[in-house]
Amino acid sequence: MRCAASNAPMLERWLAGLLYYGTLVAASTVAAGLTMTLLGPSARGWPSATAVVGAHITTVGIALFILLPIMRLILMLGVFLHQRDYRFSAIAALVLMIVVAGSMIGAS
Numbered sequence: 001m002r003c004a005a006s007n008a009p010m011l012e013r014w015l016a017g018l019l020y021y022g023t024l025v026a027a028s029t030v031a032a033g034l035t036m037t038l039l040g041p042s043a044r045g046w047p048s049a050t051a052v053v054g055a056h057i058t059t060v061g062i063a064l065f066i067l068l069p070i071m072r073l074i075l076m077l078g079v080f081l082h083q084r085d086y087r088f089s090a091i092a093a094l095v096l097m098i099v100v101a102g103s104m105i106g107a108s
Contacts, residue, residue, distance in 0.1 A: 011079050018075055019068060026064035033058030070099060 036054025073096045080089040 011076070014075060014079065015072060018072060022064065022068045022071065026061050026068065029061030029064060030058055031061075033061055070096070073099065 033054045033056070036057060037051045038054075040048045040050030040054055073092055077089060077092040077096060080086075080092055
């Protein structure tokens with residue numbers, strides 16, 4: 001049987017990488033979308049196609065920020081299942097189900 005403590009640094013490195021690069025990608029996406037939105041030319045007060053696309057790109061970046069904690073839970077669940085640590089797997093799955101249920105209730 002493996003010791004869960006010996007695999008903790010690996011999980012911490014993977015979580016740190018996910019959050020670091022996920023935040024970097026999401027922030028870059030929001031910055032690109034805002035740049036397109038703010039610098040897009042407009043004619044007679046109507047937003048241009050560039051501004052509309054920029055707003056959509058900004059929305060995608062915000063969605064990536066929202067999805068980061070969910071991706072963290074999925075990564076943790078996968079690592080715990082791989083380590084055959086079923087107690088922590090069950091906890092991660094329960095938290096993931098609560099988040100999904102809350103999102104579904106909030107969407108309706």
